[in-house]
Structures are given as structure tokens and as C-alpha cells.
Amino acid sequence: MPIRHTFIVALIVLLLGCGRDELNLTLQLDGLSGLQPGDTVVLRNQPVGEVTAVEAAGQSGYLAKLAIESELVPEATQSARFLVGEDPDNPGRRRVEILPGDPDDALLADGATVRGSIKQAPLFPLEEILRSFTEGLGILRDQVERFESDIRRVPESEEAQRLRDEWARLLDEIQRAQAATEESVKRDLLPKLQQELQDLEEELRALEARPRNKPQTI
Known part of the structure; x- marks a missing residue:
């Protein structure tokens, strides 16, 4: 195959692959949140990804790996917040809720580490x-x-x-x-x-x- 054709084919494959890329984030938590691999990540109550791994990080800290469909989360900017709470659609399971930040802020980069917090239950039900x-x-x-x-x-x-x-x-x-x-x-x-x-x-x-x-x- 001519070099020019090989380059074109490689470029097409690369572009198609980029279109399917996921946004991979590491969620840093101070305490045990109950997250498990397979738990859902939601934005405006719509599923946009899932938790792929959870591991201890020392001093009672934990890291959760998130895989998010990048084209669905343009609002996941650097000022976005991440809350861990009960999953109303799956009793007994947890989920990560993305609260959109300032749309003018820079988007989170693939592989970025973000801080998360655990959603507290109401004091008076x-x-x-x-x-x-x-x-x-x-x-x-x-x-x-x-x-x-x-x-x-x-x-x-x-x-x-x-x-x-x-x-x-x-x-x-x-x-x-x-x-x-x-x-x-x-x-x-x-x-x-x-x-x-x-x-x-x-x-x-x-x-x-x-x-x-x-x-x-x-």
C-alpha cells in the first residue's frame, strides 16, 4: 500500500477512535463512601458513565476511577462538583452525581484527579x-x-x-x-x-x- 494511503487510513482510524474516547477521571474521597465498580455516574440525573475501580489510598482516603462518555459531559469543567450518594434507581447501591460548574471554565482533562464529597443524609427525614x-x-x-x-x-x-x-x-x-x-x-x-x-x-x-x-x- 502506498505510504500516502497508509497515512490516510491511519488518520481515519485515529479520528474514529477519538470520537469514542472516554473521559477518565480519578475521584478522591476522604472516607469510605460505599462506591463499588459498576456504580453509575450521572449528570442531571442522566447516566453518563460508571465507576470502574475503587481502591484505598492510605490515611482512610479512597480513589475511585470513573469512565465517562466525554461527548455527554461538556459541563464537567474544572469547577464541577462530584457528590457520592444513594442511587434511587438501584436500592443498596451508590452513585456519583456531577454538579455542573461554570461553563466558561476549562474542561477537565482526561486522567485528571478531582475531589469528591459524600452526600449526607438529612438530619430530619x-x-x-x-x-x-x-x-x-x-x-x-x-x-x-x-x-x-x-x-x-x-x-x-x-x-x-x-x-x-x-x-x-x-x-x-x-x-x-x-x-x-x-x-x-x-x-x-x-x-x-x-x-x-x-x-x-x-x-x-x-x-x-x-x-x-x-x-x-x-
């Missing part, structure tokens, strides 16, 4: 509590609706009428209890919680305003 409360109301509503549907199929009798009367009484109690609970929450509980939260915020601002002690030199 409010969302979990509200979800449980909503699920409980839904179960109760389903029971009421199911009983109403079943009682309609029962032939008329004194016993059936007694059950209907009991069901109506129970439904009335549920409605009154719900109304009383909502009113009690709005009148008593919410103002108390709002005041306690305001007190906590004031204490936090006071703590942040305190001068920090300078580290002692030896």
Missing part, C-alpha cells in the same frame, strides 16, 4: 414522615371505599342496615377526626414548629458570627 402519613391516609381511604362497595352488594336486611349505619357513623368520626387534626395542626403544632425553627436559625446565625479560633502553631 421530613419527606419520609410525610410520605408515611400520606400512605396511611391512602390505606384508610381504600378501606372505606372497599367497604362501601362491598356493602352495596349485600341484600337488604336488618343486619345489612345495621352495618350501613355503623359504616356511616365510622365515616363521620373519621371526617371529624381529620378536620380536628388539621385544625389542631394549623392552630397549635405549626406555629410551635415555626417558632422552634426560627430559634434554631437564630442560634445558627449567632454560631456562624463567632470568630474562629486560629490554629496553634508548634
Whole structure:
């Protein structure tokens, strides 16, 4: 094959290979994060790569190797942040979430080492509590609706009428209890919680305003 043709073929192969290149990064973590090879890397909740290896780096530090589809992460600039947290799509597994940085910053180079942090669980699982409360109301509503549907199929009798009367009484109690609970929450509980939260915020601002002690030199 002529030298010129060989050069052209090699150039085409090189260009095609560059189009498939991955962006390989090393994620540096201070503590054990639970990451495993095969865990997902996401950007805006869209998978863009995976963890290929995790190894100890001494002094309780860890290094995770990330392989990312380079054409999908133009927002992975040098000011991007990397968070390790639970993977909502894979219970029991973790994932790396890329938080885009300034688009005007330089892109991360292949092979670069970036700092990562572990996403902390909320101190107060409010969302979990509200979800449980909503699920409980839904179960109760389903029971009421199911009983109403079943009682309609029962032939008329004194016993059936007694059950209907009991069901109506129970439904009335549920409605009154719900109304009383909502009113009690709005009148008593919410103002108390709002005041306690305001007190906590004031204490936090006071703590942040305190001068920090300078580290002692030896």
C-alpha cells in the first residue's frame, strides 16, 4: 500500500477512535463512601458513565476511577462538583452525581484527579414522615371505599342496615377526626414548629458570627 494511503487510513482510524474516547477521571474521597465498580455516574440525573475501580489510598482516603462518555459531559469543567450518594434507581447501591460548574471554565482533562464529597443524609427525614402519613391516609381511604362497595352488594336486611349505619357513623368520626387534626395542626403544632425553627436559625446565625479560633502553631 502506498505510504500516502497508509497515512490516510491511519488518520481515519485515529479520528474514529477519538470520537469514542472516554473521559477518565480519578475521584478522591476522604472516607469510605460505599462506591463499588459498576456504580453509575450521572449528570442531571442522566447516566453518563460508571465507576470502574475503587481502591484505598492510605490515611482512610479512597480513589475511585470513573469512565465517562466525554461527548455527554461538556459541563464537567474544572469547577464541577462530584457528590457520592444513594442511587434511587438501584436500592443498596451508590452513585456519583456531577454538579455542573461554570461553563466558561476549562474542561477537565482526561486522567485528571478531582475531589469528591459524600452526600449526607438529612438530619430530619421530613419527606419520609410525610410520605408515611400520606400512605396511611391512602390505606384508610381504600378501606372505606372497599367497604362501601362491598356493602352495596349485600341484600337488604336488618343486619345489612345495621352495618350501613355503623359504616356511616365510622365515616363521620373519621371526617371529624381529620378536620380536628388539621385544625389542631394549623392552630397549635405549626406555629410551635415555626417558632422552634426560627430559634434554631437564630442560634445558627449567632454560631456562624463567632470568630474562629486560629490554629496553634508548634
